[in-house]
Amino acid sequence: MRFSRQRDIVLNVLQRTESHPTAEWIFDQVKREIPSISLGTVYRNLNQLADGGIIQRIFDNGHVRYDGKMDQHDHFRCIRCQQIFDVHLRLEDITKNIPQDYGFKVTGYALEIRGECHQCQTKETEQ
Amino acid sequence: MRFSRQRDIVLNVLQRTESHPTAEWIFDQVKREIPSISLGTVYRNLNQLADGGIIQRIFDNGHVRYDGKMDQHDHFRCIRCQQIFDVHLRLEDITKNIPQDYGFKVTGYALEIRGECHQCQTKETEQ
DNA sequence: ATATTAACTAGGAATAATTCCTAGTTAGTT
DNA sequence: AACTAACTAGGAATTATTCCTAGTTAATAT
Numbered sequence: 001m002r003f004s005r006q007r008d009i010v011l012n013v014l015q016r017t018e019s020h021p022t023a024e025w026i027f028d029q030v031k032r033e034i035p036s037i038s039l040g041t042v043y044r045n046l047n048q049l050a051d052g053g054i055i056q057r058i059f060d061n062g063h064v065r066y067d068g069k070m071d072q073h074d075h076f077r078c079i080r081c082q083q084i085f086d087v088h089l090r091l092e093d094i095t096k097n098i099p100q101d102y103g104f105k106v107t108g109y110a111l112e113i114r115g116e117c118h119q120c121q122t123k124e125t126e127q
Numbered sequence: 128m129r130f131s132r133q134r135d136i137v138l139n140v141l142q143r144t145e146s147h148p149t150a151e152w153i154f155d156q157v158k159r160e161i162p163s164i165s166l167g168t169v170y171r172n173l174n175q176l177a178d179g180g181i182i183q184r185i186f187d188n189g190h191v192r193y194d195g196k197m198d199q200h201d202h203f204r205c206i207r208c209q210q211i212f213d214v215h216l217r218l219e220d221i222t223k224n225i226p227q228d229y230g231f232k233v234t235g236y237a238l239e240i241r242g243e244c245h246q247c248q249t250k251e252t253e254q
Numbered sequence: 255a256t257a258t259t260a261a262c263t264a265g266g267a268a269t270a271a272t273t274c275c276t277a278g279t280t281a282g283t284t
Numbered sequence: 285a286a287c288t289a290a291c292t293a294g295g296a297a298t299t300a301t302t303c304c305t306a307g308t309t310a311a312t313a314t
Contacts, residue, residue, distance in 0.1 A: 023301080037263085064189040091219070
């Protein structure tokens with residue numbers, strides 16, 4: 001991955017926000033510094049940065065958002081204002097300590113576990 | 128919500144599969160019974176059923192899939208074949224028992240907790 | 255410093271997923 | 285049987301994202 005001013009600013013915009021913005025929001029911010037930047041460039045760079053493990057994608061009700069923080073953390077979504085907050089917790093804490101620690105009222109959660117299924121572990125072929 | 132043949136067949140198709148299909152896949156299945164059905168009808172019904180708590184939406188890397196099972200369960204995605212499997216577990220089991228119980232090799236997970244943030248709990252106004 | 259070139263960019267067209275619109279139909283009620 | 289709100293098919297519109305092309309530039313070698 002080569003250095004480019006566009007990628008540098010995309011990354012900096014993302015790392016400087018506490019929010020979990022969409023590509024469109026990042027595009028608007030980056031335009032303040034590089035008015036000629038194109039939306040395709042923002043998407044390309046976000047994908048490259050995410051594929052390179054420098055930022056992460058988060059999935060918000062079928063829409064993609066981005067997160068510049070790479071430490072292990074989870075997200076809390078408010079079902080009323082739809083804001084996404086960062087939370088740092090161990091799994092054991094999920095049902096117990098969140099309300100006290102963060103002031104959140106927890107009504108549910110969605111967990112997706114990732115890894116390799118049995119079938120794929122026993123196959124050598126990379127798809 | 129009124130009964131319609133279209134909604135009934137959409138629901139039955141979804142409840143009969145073990146997979147977590149997209150709207151398009153459901154559309155193709157329903158067409159076998161109602162060849163004239165339109166994709167918009169499938170989307171409308173899936174949304175109504177999900178909003179009514181009869182089915183659930185699941186979010187697959189920024190794409191929407193549907194799940195006809197409403198019991199509390201989680202999902203396991205194979206990072207190689209991309210299949211999504213149902214898993215029934217308590218949160219405490221996540222890091223411990225999955226590999227043994229299901230034969231999965233766990234490499235990560237994404238957890239989204241839902242509820243009301245402090246700000247929204249103290250506001251009376253419904254947005 | 256300059257030349258080289260693979261990786262990049264802007265701009266816009268193309269694609270994919272989903273929602274919206276309209277005129278006609280139908281399930282449930284009276 | 286008549287009524288009507290909720291539904292439908294079909295297709296246009298919208299939204300999010302990717303793709304394409306000709307020109308530009310960061311990193312490397314000379």
